[in-house]
Amino acid sequence: MDLLLVVIGFVCVILGVFGSFLPLVPGPGLSWLGILLLYFTNSIPMNYYILGLTLVITLIISILDYVIPAQGTKRFGGSSYGVWGTNIGLVVGILAPIPFGFIIGPFAGAFVGELLYNSKDPSRAFKAATGSFIGFLASSFLKFIVCVVFLGLFVWITWQYRMQLW
Numbered sequence: 411m412d413l414l415l416v417v418i419g420f421v422c423v424i425l426g427v428f429g430s431f432l433p434l435v436p437g438p439g440l441s442w443l444g445i446l447l448l449y450f451t452n453s454i455p456m457n458y459y460i461l462g463l464t465l466v467i468t469l470i471i472s473i474l475d476y477v478i479p480a481q482g483t484k485r486f487g488g489s490s491y492g493v494w495g496t497n498i499g500l501v502v503g504i505l506a507p508i509p510f511g512f513i514i515g516p517f518a519g520a521f522v523g524e525l526l527y528n529s530k531d532p533s534r535a536f537k538a539a540t541g542s543f544i545g546f547l548a549s550s551f552l553k554f555i556v557c558v559v560f561l562g563l564f565v566w567i568t569w570q571y572r573m574q575l576w
Contacts, residue, residue, distance in 0.1 A: 412451040416568060419447035423557070423564045430553035431512060432504065437553045441560035442468040448564060454571045464560065471556050475549050482545020488524055488538025495523020496542045517543040 426441030442464055449456050483492045496516045503515015520542035524535035 412453050415447050415451045419444040420564065422447065423561045427557040427561055430557045431550050437557050438468045438471045441557045445560060445564055448567055454567060467556060471553055475553060478549040479542055479545035482548065483538055483542040486537050486541020487534055488541055489527045491523035491527035492520040492538045492542040495519035496546050516546045
């Protein structure tokens, strides 16, 4: 049973790393779930300090995931249309068979969203789309770093108790 929990936990942590760029997958939440599953094994003693600290980090990052793109859009003069366009563009960019769709999609989505909001000023729409895109990149990078750290923590804990697990 311990090995199954470790494998499922590892899959969750890996999916969390990929989920740090995908808007529909809660990356840090999945990574934290993987660490939690690791502590449900009989071989690894429960460490509430690590679980609590990583949970607080996960909650903060999850909140910032919504705040950072919105602040980027606002700072560059955009609206909520740009934020929604960024998220929709990311999904379309991931699903579209074009190279670097996950990068082009959010920018194009934010631009189209801002044009829907105010079609008379394309330069403002471009500026707001740039802000939304920079906010999306900053948020994704922050989630990626946290998920990679959680992956390292998972591997480190597993390595410490490897003889008891197998």
